[in-house]
Amino acid sequence: MALTALLLLLLAAPVIADQPAPVEDPAKKEYVDPATLKARADALRDAVADMSVTDISVKSRAYGFFDKLPSQSLVVPTGTYRRMEREPVTGKPGSVDGMMDEADARIAEWKRTRVEPPPPALEATVAQARALAEAKNLSYDTQDELAPNQMGIFKYMRDRFDGGLVKLNARMRMLGILVGDAFTYATVTHEAQHSLDRAAGRLTPEAEIAGEISAFRTQYLWLKLMDPRGERMLTLHSQLKLWQKNESDKRVKYALGEAVTYLEHLSDVVSTNGDEDELRKLVLKLGYKDGHKHSHGDGHDHGRSEDSPTSA
Numbered sequence: 001m002a003l004t005a006l007l008l009l010l011l012a013a014p015v016i017a018d019q020p021a022p023v024e025d026p027a028k029k030e031y032v033d034p035a036t037l038k039a040r041a042d043a044l045r046d047a048v049a050d051m052s053v054t055d056i057s058v059k060s061r062a063y064g065f066f067d068k069l070p071s072q073s074l075v076v077p078t079g080t081y082r083r084m085e086r087e088p089v090t091g092k093p094g095s096v097d098g099m100m101d102e103a104d105a106r107i108a109e110w111k112r113t114r115v116e117p118p119p120p121a122l123e124a125t126v127a128q129a130r131a132l133a134e135a136k137n138l139s140y141d142t143q144d145e146l147a148p149n150q151m152g153i154f155k156y157m158r159d160r161f162d163g164g165l166v167k168l169n170a171r172m173r174m175l176g177i178l179v180g181d182a183f184t185y186a187t188v189t190h191e192a193q194h195s196l197d198r199a200a201g202r203l204t205p206e207a208e209i210a211g212e213i214s215a216f217r218t219q220y221l222w223l224k225l226m227d228p229r230g231e232r233m234l235t236l237h238s239q240l241k242l243w244q245k246n247e248s249d250k251r252v253k254y255a256l257g258e259a260v261t262y263l264e265h266l267s268d269v270v271s272t273n274g275d276e277d278e279l280r281k282l283v284l285k286l287g288y289k290d291g292h293k294h295s296h297g298d299g300h301d302h303g304r305s306e307d308s309p310t311s312a
Contacts, residue, residue, distance in 0.1 A: 087180050087232040094176020094184050096133050096140075096168075102181040103129065103188075106226045122189070122221040129166075129192040138166040138188070140173065151262070152187040154194035156203070164198055166191040171258060178259040179236060182226050186219050186266055193218040206291050212283040213276065220274045223266060230270060237263045 044061050047053045092098070103126050110118050132138040146153060146169045156164045168191075172184050193215040197203040203211040227233055237260060244256035272278035 084235055085227070085229060085231040086235050087182065087227070089178065089180045089236070091177055094173045094181055096138060098176065098181040099185040099188055100130055100133055103185050106182060110225055118225060119221045121193075121218055122225060124196060125189045125192040125218050125222075128196050129188050132164075132166055132192065132195060137164065138191075139168070140170045141167040142170065152191045154191045154198070154203075156198050158205075161199055161201055164195045166195065174255055175259055175262055178240060178256065179263060183233075183236075183263070183266065185226075186222050186269075189222040190215040190219045208288050209280065209283055209290050212286075212288045213279045216269055216272070216279050216282060217274055219266075220269050220272060220279075223270050224274075233263055233267060233270070237267070 044058075047058050047061055107118055107123065107126060129138065141153075145167060148169075148171070151169045151172060153167050154164055155167065166188070168187065172187065175184050194203055194211060197211055197214055202214070223233075240256055240260050240263070244253055244260060247253045247256060268282060272282055
């Protein structure tokens with residue numbers, strides 16, 4: 001499938017991820033406060049436990065309770081309602097500049113709205129990614145070097161600890177349309193951490209697992225900074241899944257499947273909670289191994305199987 005053609009197709013498609021949720025007609029809804037709903041549930045439970053209440057009566061009460069639930073909305077006290085956070089997705093193709101700008105904006109927003117500073121390790125990778133980009137050492141792969149399930153790679157010379165080159169899968173431009181630059185930047189933080197670790201002498205083919213744990217830990221820090229409650233990922237994933245289910249064009253459906261898979265991979269990273277043991281389990285699940293011998297003498301991510309899950 002030609003990536004350029006798919007990009008053009010997606011640009012012409014509606015980006016529902018950034019649309020407001022549908023508004024239902026209030027006149028068709030029955031509003032009930034949580035206390036009333038709890039009382040009804042308690043009454044039904046008591047009826048089930050009361051041997052003097054006939055089965056027919058229990059079934060009738062249960063039918064009246066559960067049948068109404070789909071058409072009812074809870075009344076939330078004024079001042080406590082908060083809509084779930086949603087990621088602004090503009091439908092623009094991903095770009096290196098867009099991801100760099102988004103990272104700077106999210107760091108600035110965190111500093112403006114939080115007392116505690118961003119994690120120093122994360123700020124270091126953001127700065128490293130910017131330096132790589134400005135040196136033209138961070139770009140999209142135009143030679144099809146990466147497998148379809150590899151979103152990024154950090155390449156280095158075996159006998160040198162300076163320099164290094166980050167290549168991003170060209171599919172990341174397509175993913176940018178569907179999930180936005182902030183989520184795709186998670187891959188950039190991963191590779192930027194590899195760059196920092198290599199410069200410090202910590203990244204070697206013989207200790208690949210430790211290198212991946214380090215990179216995934218920083219990726220976790222980025223995802224928690226940009227989406228502390230996980231609401232942006234949840235709402236975006238749900239909407240893309242719905243779009244995928246209803247999409248008739250096989251090409252768009254394919255692209256949506258890749259976006260959903262990417263978000264699910266990031267969700268796996270978040271689920272580790274940055275814990276060393278959980279990160280190690282994730283790294284092993286993805287197929288990384290220590291001591292891989294690279295035939296061309298550079299890189300860190302070439303030994304993984306083609307059928308392993310999507311990797312950042």
